Amino acid sequence: MSSPAAAAPVKYRRVMLKISGEALMGDLGYGLHPPTVQRIAAEVKSVHDLGVEICLVIGGGNIFRGLAGSAQGMERTTADYMGMLATVMNALAMQSALEQIGVFTRVISAIPMDQVCEPYIRRRAVRHLEKKRVCIFAAGTGNPYFTTDTAATLRANEMACEAIFKGTKVDGVYDKDPRKFADAKRYETVTYDECLEKHLGVMDSTAIALARDNSLPIIVFSLDEPGGFRGILAGQGTYTRVEG
Ligand code: UDP
DSSP: OOOHHHHSSSSOSEEEEEEOGGGGSTTSSSSOOHHHHHHHHHHHHHHHTTTOEEEEEEOOTTTOOHHHHHHTTOOHHHHHHHHHHHHHHHHHHHHHHHHHTTOOEEEEESSOOTTTSEEOOHHHHHHHHHTTOEEEEESTTSSTTOOHHHHHHHHHHHTTOSEEEEEESSSSOBSSOTTTOTTOOBOSEEEHHHHHHTTOOSSOHHHHHHHHHTTOOEEEEESSSTTHHHHHHTTOSOOEEEEO
């Protein structure tokens, strides 16, 4: 009998979805906006229903960013740990929203906190994916001075994801900010090196270099578009593919 993934009208079997913490705050300006978390959970479910195995990394910027803390005089590594803890809160919120709509999940933290979620054990996480559980990787890489974009790239490589889908507020990578410049042009495809050289802001340079060195494509798309994630997986809609 063929697996649901094999029957799915999508070319991906296992993917990483990276969303920023800010994607969960709606118009609130801070923290979590439950209807927005539920909307994104429904987007994830719609792809999960296709049989695609899903890894998820959520940032923490809606609650705390290490750089912001250190700019206010806090010791940088402490501030970064606070940022990592913020990602755990977001992961738990997403877990709750997904499980309410019948999607089994595991929150897997790079910093062990056994009463709250599972510690990261690579082979165990792979097994969860094989059992069609959505794996929400929390606490970033577990190290200060990194970002959740780098965590997403690291976990995507470890989990052998075929691509990272970076859900943003715009439908791809532009040569300049499309919200400020009417003549901004969207790239269909762009190379990792171009992203780095032109500072295109897809992800931070550590994340891009890690994706480049492991030939992991990054697909930048709009998470604000209803049905967007599922559409992109089926090869529809607009997006930018970062590769080569
Ligand atoms: N962070 C960290 N190490 C990591 C991942 C994240 O120290 O491996 C901290 C860092 O302070 C960062 C914060 O967690 O500012 C929140 O993550 P990020 O800024 O990537 O969130 P996003 O911008 O995606 O919401």
